[in-house]
Each structure stands twice: as C-alpha cells, then as structure tokens.
Amino acid sequence: MMQGKKILLGVTGSIAAYKSLLLVRLLVKEGAEVKVIITPSAKDFVTPLSLATLSKHPVLSDLFEENTWANHVELGRWADLMLIAPLSCNTLAKMAQGICDNLLMATYLSATCPVVTAPAMDEDMWKHPSTQANLARIQEYGNRVIQVERGELASGLYGDGRMAEPGTILDYIKTVIGQKQDLVGKRALVTAGPTYEAIDPVRFIGNHSSGKMGIAIAWELARRGAQVDLVLGPSSLTADYQGVSVHKVTSAEEMYNTSLGIFPAVNIAVMSAAVADFRPVTPAGEKIKKKEDKLILELTRTKDILLALGQQKKQQVLVGFALETTGERAYALDKLKTKNADLIVLNSLNDAGAGFGYDTNKVTIFDRQGGETAYERKPKQQVAADIVDRIVNIMYA
Structure with missing residues (x-):
C-alpha cells in the first residue's frame, strides 16, 4: 500500500x-x-x-x-x-x-x-x-x-x-x-456521549461516557463519503469535521426525539451513546437542600432509542452497542434480536483499556447471521474503521 x-x-x-x-x-x-x-x-x-x-x-x-x-x-x-x-x-x-x-x-x-x-x-x-x-x-x-x-x-x-x-x-x-469512498451519497445517524437526567437544577444522573467512540465512528463514516448527523450528549470533545452535522442534546428524551426525527432520512444508524436507563419522575424546580440524612428518588425508565428505531427501520442498517460487566455475550445476543439490530458491538468494562474515557477499545461484533467476531484492543479510530467495514459489507451484500 x-x-x-x-x-x-x-x-x-x-x-x-x-x-x-x-x-x-x-x-x-x-x-x-x-x-x-x-x-x-x-x-x-x-x-x-x-x-x-x-x-x-x-x-x-x-x-x-x-x-x-x-x-x-x-x-x-x-x-x-x-x-x-x-x-x-x-x-x-x-x-x-x-x-x-x-x-x-x-x-x-x-x-x-x-x-x-x-x-x-x-x-x-x-x-x-x-x-x-x-x-x-x-x-x-x-x-x-x-x-x-x-x-x-x-x-x-x-x-x-x-x-x-x-x-x-x-x-x-x-x-x-488507501481511503475508500464507499459511502458517497449515503446519510448516517450516530449518537454519542452520555445523557444527563436532571434531579434538580444543579444535580443529575449520568455516566462516565466521553463520546470518543461515537465521534470516531462519525468521523470514519464522513471520511468515507457519508453525510453524518451526530447527536451528541454532554461532552467536552469537539466533532467539527467536514461532513458531520452536530446536534447537541442533554437528556435521553432530547436524544430520543432528535434521533427519531432524523432516522427516516438515513441509510445507516449507529447508536453508540451511553443513554441513561432511568430518570427522576419529577425533577425538583429548585436545588434540593441537604436537610435529611437520606434522599429518596423515584425513577422511571427512559425511552429506548434503539428499540424505537428497530421498530421503524425499513432498509436501514442499524447498529447498537452493549457495555456490560457480567453476562456480556448473552445480553448482546438478546439485544441483537429484541431491538431488531443488524449489528451489536459489545465491549466489557472487564477488559483493560476499553470502555469509558479510554483512547482504545476492545470489542466483539455480533451480526444477525450468527457471526461473532472478536477484535484485539486498538485505538478507537481503528475500531471505528472495523465497525464501518462491517456496515459496508451489509449494505453491499
């Protein structure tokens, strides 16, 4: 080369x-x-x-x-x-x-x-x-x-x-x-980063996601010719790449509404964001004072973005992520089926140098045909290239 x-x-x-x-x-x-x-x-x-x-x-x-x-x-x-x-x-x-x-x-x-x-x-x-x-x-x-x-x-x-x-x-x-231009004329949706669910005007429920993996995927898709809509949760990272339009959101509800609004117009959707599973039922309108020894929060499930897209998808390629600590493989396979996804990208917090905040990742990709491919730990930009390669293979199979 x-x-x-x-x-x-x-x-x-x-x-x-x-x-x-x-x-x-x-x-x-x-x-x-x-x-x-x-x-x-x-x-x-x-x-x-x-x-x-x-x-x-x-x-x-x-x-x-x-x-x-x-x-x-x-x-x-x-x-x-x-x-x-x-x-x-x-x-x-x-x-x-x-x-x-x-x-x-x-x-x-x-x-x-x-x-x-x-x-x-x-x-x-x-x-x-x-x-x-x-x-x-x-x-x-x-x-x-x-x-x-x-x-x-x-x-x-x-x-x-x-x-x-x-x-x-x-x-x-x-x-x-050896840059490939195999996605020219295609449009993609990518979600990245965490979501923050307000407890009061000061506090929130969130996680440690940096958005690095999703941003790398958005860049790789754009590099190969796609027009990309990146729905980005709270993150200190920038994603001002040519061919990438950034939609900044905070909560799971905002990410859900933005993603579903974009999805009908895209060919590819990659849901790599670490969306909060629960949110407070009624966020306080003012800062909660520290008066009691305990604070009890009533939580309710957030809307499942991947499930909603899987129910609506037609000819699109839909990719989901699974970040687990136990029962990783079984959960990934179940998610692949129940969410009607084409690929599930699994990473485990048990793997060194993988998961939130790292510049590297170690993933296993599951597909609808029963394929299971494990990759070695590598920089997230290279992981993104592996994922996009799999997407392209599905699109042009």
Whole structure:
C-alpha cells in the first residue's frame, strides 16, 4: 500500500520529535519515499543529519538556504500525503490562523494533498480552550488529527497529550492513502456521549461516557463519503469535521426525539451513546437542600432509542452497542434480536483499556447471521474503521 508513495513529513519543536526518527524508518521500510521539513525549534530535539540519513534525502528547514530557494509550492504538490508529527501547540496555532513564517507553514499552505497531524503537548496545553478551538478549526479546513494518547508526559505528569506511537501513525496513514469512498451519497445517524437526567437544577444522573467512540465512528463514516448527523450528549470533545452535522442534546428524551426525527432520512444508524436507563419522575424546580440524612428518588425508565428505531427501520442498517460487566455475550445476543439490530458491538468494562474515557477499545461484533467476531484492543479510530467495514459489507451484500 505504501510502496512508491510520497510522504512529506513536517517535524516541529516538541520532545516527541525523537519519534519522528522511528516514523521515518517505518515509512521507508514500507517502501515510501520520505522528505522531511524541520522547523528551527525542532532542531533542539532531533538533528537534521539523523533524519536525512534515515530518509535518504536532504532535510529542509529554511525558505532561503545557501543562496538557494526551497520551492514550497513544488513540495506541496510533490507529496501524496503531508504528515506533521509531532504537531506542537505553536504550529497548531499557526495552521489555524494561516501564519506563514517558516518553510513548513509555507509548504502546508501550498499543499494539495491530504494533511494528517499528530499533536504532542502537555495535558494542560492540550485541554486549553484555545488549543481545542484551533484543533476544530484545522479539521474544518479538511486536515486530519490523530488522537493524542494518555500516559506519562515530559513534564512528569500523567495524562492526555502524548503523540501517538509511530506504529499507530503508520496504520492511520495507510487508511488515508488507501481511503475508500464507499459511502458517497449515503446519510448516517450516530449518537454519542452520555445523557444527563436532571434531579434538580444543579444535580443529575449520568455516566462516565466521553463520546470518543461515537465521534470516531462519525468521523470514519464522513471520511468515507457519508453525510453524518451526530447527536451528541454532554461532552467536552469537539466533532467539527467536514461532513458531520452536530446536534447537541442533554437528556435521553432530547436524544430520543432528535434521533427519531432524523432516522427516516438515513441509510445507516449507529447508536453508540451511553443513554441513561432511568430518570427522576419529577425533577425538583429548585436545588434540593441537604436537610435529611437520606434522599429518596423515584425513577422511571427512559425511552429506548434503539428499540424505537428497530421498530421503524425499513432498509436501514442499524447498529447498537452493549457495555456490560457480567453476562456480556448473552445480553448482546438478546439485544441483537429484541431491538431488531443488524449489528451489536459489545465491549466489557472487564477488559483493560476499553470502555469509558479510554483512547482504545476492545470489542466483539455480533451480526444477525450468527457471526461473532472478536477484535484485539486498538485505538478507537481503528475500531471505528472495523465497525464501518462491517456496515459496508451489509449494505453491499
């Protein structure tokens, strides 16, 4: 897949720049031709000589160097794919604003090929509203962002912000290079995130869902040509991708009404949201005061969105999710039948690195023909690709 492909790698000033050496080696080993542009600050973390040796091409840094001009327009048109890894917070801001003050930025602004980025920064920088706004903006421009990983950071803290590992980046690039457009002309509905059921104006019943899995599925569907309506519960994540229309909701009732309103017009529906099963019968109009030792809440079931869609579906492909702690397989099979779904994606809270909040997931997919396929733990973006592959197989069977 990578044989003969032309990859333009941009390396920016980040401690994660050392991973670019491993990345170049992997790309060259796969048969790709790699050229590297390095920012001046990146030279403090990795040497041009090392990158030049591994890529077998001179490393470029300045627009004007030794009385020659590095033609950024030619570079931007040469590549089959431009990869910026690591993407520092500073370069991210420049990309969002179109600031052209070095060779990398001049080339990025001239590039006619797909652009993939792998951010790397400390957790507080990653979560800052300006960083998240910049990420949303560059994705609006059509750039792809590989999700950061969680782990030990250069600051000594533990959290989100680590650049994805070179092997993960390579796998991601392969999906872009071999990008399928098998859902052009199709429309999809995806639900993601939790729902919050009000107890009073301050408190609610909810869960720990982040929305990462559903957002990854929405992105994968859009990447392959579908127009996607994403019904997103309360989440700190953004999903401003080209081809994705976001409908923000809070409660299960709102998610139910929005989903049923959209469903008749779609070809695909993926119900990945962690919808609350119960809500208070009568939420208090004012904050409940702490007067008694006990508070008794009367709860009632929320509306079953997957069941309602299963009862209404005609030619659509309907996918449900099951997150369990016990009796996982039996519950998933029962859900497949009773909800009239085409696929049920099961993940268990007993599996390490799976479930709420993680950047990875480990799933088993059940289908109506009795098939049962277990997948290894992998990044949620790759899990999303597996799920969409199964959807496509059903649509074109």
